[in-house]
Amino acid sequence: MNIVVCIKQVPSTTEVKINSETNTLVREGVESIINPFDTYAIEEGVRLKERFGGKVTILTMGPPQADIALKECIEVGADEGILVSDRAFAGSDTLATSYVLSKAIEKIGDYDLVISGKQTMDGDTGQVGPGIAQRLGIPFVAYVSRVDDISDGKMKAERMIDEGHEVVEAPVPCVMSVSKEINVPRLPSLRGKMKAKSAQLTVWSAQDLGIEDNKVGLAGSPTFVMQIFSPKRERQSEMLEGSSAEQVSALCDKLSEMKVV
Amino acid sequence: MEYFLDEQQKMIKEIARNITEERIKPVRAELDEKEEFPREIIKEIAQADLFRVFIPEEYEGFGAKCLDACLAIEELSRGCCGVSICYAAVMLGTLPIILFGSDEMKQKYLPQIASGERLVAFGLTESGAGSDAGAMKTLAKLDGDSYIINGTKQFISNGGDAEIYSIIALTNPAKGVRGASAFVVEKDTPGFTFGKKEKKMGIRCSSTCELVYHNCKVPKENLIGKEGAGFIATLKTLDGSRPGVAAQGVGLGQGALEEAVAYARQRVQFGQAVSSFQAVQHMLADMATQVEAARLLLYACARTIDAGATNYTEDGAMAKLFATDMAMKVTTDAVQVFGGVGYTRDYPVEKMMRDAKILQIYEGTNQILRNDIISHVYKRKAMRP
Ligand SMILES: Cc1cc2nc3c(=O)[nH]c(=O)nc-3n(C[C@H](O)[C@H](O)[C@H](O)COP(=O)(O)OP(=O)(O)OC[C@H]3O[C@@H](n4cnc5c(N)ncnc54)[C@H](O)[C@@H]3O)c2cc1C
Numbered sequence: 001m002n003i004v005v006c007i008k009q010v011p012s013t014t015e016v017k018i019n020s021e022t023n024t025l026v027r028e029g030v031e032s033i034i035n036p037f038d039t040y041a042i043e044e045g046v047r048l049k050e051r052f053g054g055k056v057t058i059l060t061m062g063p064p065q066a067d068i069a070l071k072e073c074i075e076v077g078a079d080e081g082i083l084v085s086d087r088a089f090a091g092s093d094t095l096a097t098s099y100v101l102s103k104a105i106e107k108i109g110d111y112d113l114v115i116s117g118k119q120t121m122d123g124d125t126g127q128v129g130p131g132i133a134q135r136l137g138i139p140f141v142a143y144v145s146r147v148d149d150i151s152d153g154k155m156k157a158e159r160m161i162d163e164g165h166e167v168v169e170a171p172v173p174c175v176m177s178v179s180k181e182i183n184v185p186r187l188p189s190l191r192g193k194m195k196a197k198s199a200q201l202t203v204w205s206a207q208d209l210g211i212e213d214n215k216v217g218l219a220g221s222p223t224f225v226m227q228i229f230s231p232k233r234e235r236q237s238e239m240l241e242g243s244s245a246e247q248v249s250a251l252c253d254k255l256s257e258m259k260v261v
Numbered sequence: 262m263e264y265f266l267d268e269q270q271k272m273i274k275e276i277a278r279n280i281t282e283e284r285i286k287p288v289r290a291e292l293d294e295k296e297e298f299p300r301e302i303i304k305e306i307a308q309a310d311l312f313r314v315f316i317p318e319e320y321e322g323f324g325a326k327c328l329d330a331c332l333a334i335e336e337l338s339r340g341c342c343g344v345s346i347c348y349a350a351v352m353l354g355t356l357p358i359i360l361f362g363s364d365e366m367k368q369k370y371l372p373q374i375a376s377g378e379r380l381v382a383f384g385l386t387e388s389g390a391g392s393d394a395g396a397m398k399t400l401a402k403l404d405g406d407s408y409i410i411n412g413t414k415q416f417i418s419n420g421g422d423a424e425i426y427s428i429i430a431l432t433n434p435a436k437g438v439r440g441a442s443a444f445v446v447e448k449d450t451p452g453f454t455f456g457k458k459e460k461k462m463g464i465r466c467s468s469t470c471e472l473v474y475h476n477c478k479v480p481k482e483n484l485i486g487k488e489g490a491g492f493i494a495t496l497k498t499l500d501g502s503r504p505g506v507a508a509q510g511v512g513l514g515q516g517a518l519e520e521a522v523a524y525a526r527q528r529v530q531f532g533q534a535v536s537s538f539q540a541v542q543h544m545l546a547d548m549a550t551q552v553e554a555a556r557l558l559l560y561a562c563a564r565t566i567d568a569g570a571t572n573y574t575e576d577g578a579m580a581k582l583f584a585t586d587m588a589m590k591v592t593t594d595a596v597q598v599f600g601g602v603g604y605t606r607d608y609p610v611e612k613m614m615r616d617a618k619i620l621q622i623y624e625g626t627n628q629i630l631r632n633d634i635i636s637h638v639y640k641r642k643a644m645r646p
Contacts, residue, residue: 187279190310190323193272 001054001150004105005045005078006116006132007038009062009069018228034069037117040178043185044147045115046077052150055079057108061089061100067201074196075188081199082108086206088213093221094123098131100216103209105136113155114175118143126177133175141168141176262553264560269323270332276309277333281340289341292466293612298422299344299466306337306348307377315352317359320371325359327501328563331508335556338512339519342616343466345512347380349505350418350467353624354381356498357427357443361486370425370445384414384428384472385495392629394429394495395438399474401430406481408432408444410474413456418623420470421455424448427498428472429491441491445483452477463615496574499624503577504566506624507559510584513620514552517588517595517613521545524608525598541598548591555584575637578630585620586627592617 009032017026034042045056058073060066061084070081084104092100105114114133119126126142133140145165146158155172158165160179170176206216214220240247255261266274284302292299306312315330316322323329330352337345355374358366373379390396399412410430417426426446433440446453456471486494522545525536535541562580566573592614596603603610621627 186308187283187305188276189308190269190272190276190313192310193276194269197268 001048001052001112002108002110003045003048003054003056004108004111004114005038005041005056005058005073006101006114006128007042007058007060007069007073008035008117008120008122009033009060009066010035010120010122018230020229032065032069034072035117035120035122037119037121037180039117039185040180040182041115041117042073042076042078043183044144044178045113046186047183048113048147048150049077049079054112057082057111059084059101059104059108061085061092061097061104064203067203070201071196071199072188074199075192076186077189077192080202082202082204084204084209086211088206088211088217091218091221092216093223094125094127094131095222096216096220098128098135099220100206100209100211101128102132102135103211104204105132107204107209112172113150114173116175116177118177118179129175129177136173136175139170139174141170141174143179144176145179145181147182262557264556266332270329273311273314273329274332274336277311277336278339280305280309280311281336285337285340285344289344289466290606290609290612292341293343294465294606296460296465298468299341299347300422302344303347303377303380311348312351312377313375315355315359316371316375317367320367321375322371326563327504327566328560331504331559331563334505334508335512335515335559338509339516341466342509342513342613342620343464345509346418346464346467346619347422349502349509350383351381351423352505353498353502354383354419354423354425354427356501357383357485357494358445360497360501361443361490361494362445363482366445366482366485374425379424380419380422381425381427382417382419382423382472383498384417384420384426386414386416387412388415392626395441395492397429397431397441399428399430400434401432401442401444403432403481404478407478408481408484410444410446410452410477410479412474414472414474416459416469416623417472418467418469420468420472421458422468426453426472427485429495430474432488432491436489438492439489441495442488443485443491443494444479445485446474446477446479450477450479462618463612464619500574500577501566503581503624504559504563506620507555507562507577507580507584510581510588510617510620511552511556511559513588513613513617514548514555514584514591517592517610518545518548518552520608520610520613521548521595521598524603528600535598535600544594544598548594551587551591555580555587558583575634578625578633578637581624582627582630582634585617588617588620589614 011030012033019026049056056078057080058070058078059082064085067083116129130140143160144157145160148156153172154169156169158167240250284305311333313323314333315325317325334345334349358370374381385394387397401408401410428446429441429443431440432442452475454473456473459469525541526534528535559580562576565576595610596614599610602608
């Protein structure tokens with residue numbers, strides 16, 4: 001079974017800063033990591049390969065330095081890494097990104113399953129997975145929490161919904177996004193590290209993918225970010241004092257004063 | 262300090278450190294409290310290929326270099342010696358097979374051990390035979406194509422949790438230790454059961470258990486090496502694994518030092534961090550120096566072994582003796598640096614101090630090792646080239 005896992009390199013969470021003039025993330029001097037939600041997708045890809053055989057190819061669109069993220073995926077069991085990188089892609093929104101990734105997946109060809117994380121930590125949209133499925137013309141299954149079986153051209157899986165779980169069946173190939181309940185991502189292994197060290201990564205440009213200029217970068221991105229700002233913390237608190245009984249009655253008074261009870 | 266580690270050694274260190282930070286530190290207190298075998302962590306260690314480190318390449322391992330294994334043990338011990346002994350005891354139990362097993366025996370067992378699919382234990386000690394291992398009573402009697410084993414082994418690490426047991430028994434009691442032989446006994450062999458599980462002071466997540474053999478029949482092929490070679494096999498096995506105990510000491514000392522430094526810098530008394538008091542500084546400076554000295558003695562010993570030395574009993578004994586006495590002292594001082602909270606279970610240093618004690622006892626008590634060292638020192642008239 002050939003599995004393609006789409007990942008993104010993002011700035012490490014503890015250090016997110018926003019440039020208030022350009023409304024974009026400050027990436028200089030910030031450590032890059034694999035989008036944490038994607039680590040579950042990588043792990044699931046590797047587990048499915050271990051169960052059903054086949055190969056796991058990691059696909060990412062990003063700057064040349066994103067090759068580090070691809071190597072980290074090989075350390076935890078992926079077989080190959082493909083970096084899609086081109087100046088023309090700069091400024092691409094989720095629509096343009098899913099277009100580029102779908103073109104890359106078409107070029108990989110002969111795939112059975114495409115897996116992504118449920119969303120990224122920086123963009124937070126969760127739109128790229130479904131966007132890829134739409135472009136490829138195959139089904140999309142969101143928030144998968146367990147893959148029960150893949151056989152006879154069908155995948156049976158469980159997915160998380162607000163009310164609980166849903167058992168679904170989808171024809172393969174399909175695209176799925178995974179929730180973090182699906183597994184515990186493994187840590188790097190010695191064989192993985194050795195493989196990553198000597199791994200030859202594939203790099204594809206816009207031209208390699210036959211991409212139309214007006215569909216990528218700023219030109220191909222209808223999303224317009226009006227403003228990004230850090231919300232102000234405006235919560236106020238008041239500590240009630242006295243015995244438990246006094247605190248309870250004071251609380252009741254407050255709540256009825258606020259007309260919530 | 263530059264340790265001159267090669268690429269593979271750096272990778273092993275990083276992998277083991279990652280496991281310590283991500284998987285061991287968050288649960289070590291709970292594992293200790295519940296005396297629970299760290300099965301999930303062992304799975305992660307297996308998955309990360311660390312069991313392959315002490316297995317020869319021909320059997321799906323990574324070269325079986327002593328220093329490589331010591332680096333893994335050191336980093337795991339920085340987190341928890343209870344976890345690291347589960348790993349190191351597998352190496353201990355595997356050494357007789359690596360050193361003296363036939364090619365068929367190696368083919369059969371080593372790949373399963375390398376993958377971590379099956380754990381191993383080493384059974385030498387008995388209630389009447391501790392430091393005086395030669396006083397053992399367990400018998401193995403040849404009967405057609407099998408040996409019939411009778412006796413009880415005591416204090417066996419990984420007992421009950423391992424699937425493969427390398428044990429020492431007398432095939433010819435009249436000859437004393439020269440009549441001892443080594444065997445592989447698999448779990449679930451009829452006549453092989455587990456007795457008392459010890460309740461310990463430290464390394465509480467590891468199992469220490471009695472192995473009970475009652476007319477236990479094992480096939481003749483399970484003899485490791487030749488009949489009568491069991492005692493030599495034991496000595497060589499312990500020579501090979503003792504650097505591992507030294508590595509536990511180094512890792513534990515390092516872990517305690519890190520905790521003590523971090524705490525001293527944030528604990529304020531008399532309006533300043535306690536790390537600014539010279540009494541504390543000198544204690545920390547001594548701890549750091551001792552850890553480093555033990556580490557360098559260990560690495561030098563491991564490199565001597567990896568370079569092909571044939572007799573390294575004295576080197577291993579010195580490394581184990583020094584590193585484990587150091588660990589006892591450094592963990593005790595770490596508790597001192599913490600003051601009262603160091604004595605509570607809210608911080609990891611009291612556990613580290615409890616864990617340190619066993620290192621001075623198992624795989625040759627530090628008294629026995631001093632006996633070994635002095636006999637070598639006398640033999641070479643204290644000279645060094
Ligand atoms: C947690 C734990 C795990 C263990 N794991 C294993 C294992 O996996 N496999 C295994 O086979 N064994 C194992 N052991 C056994 C361990 O190796 C022995 O406990 C150790 O060798 C000491 O033997 P003993 O307990 O009988 O002490 P004793 O031999 O009774 O020693 C008592 C004291 O007398 C001293 N002493 C004894 N003889 C001399 C002498 N000639 N000169 C000077 N001093 C001497 C000792 O140093 C010690 O201080 C384990 C023990 C423990 C507690």
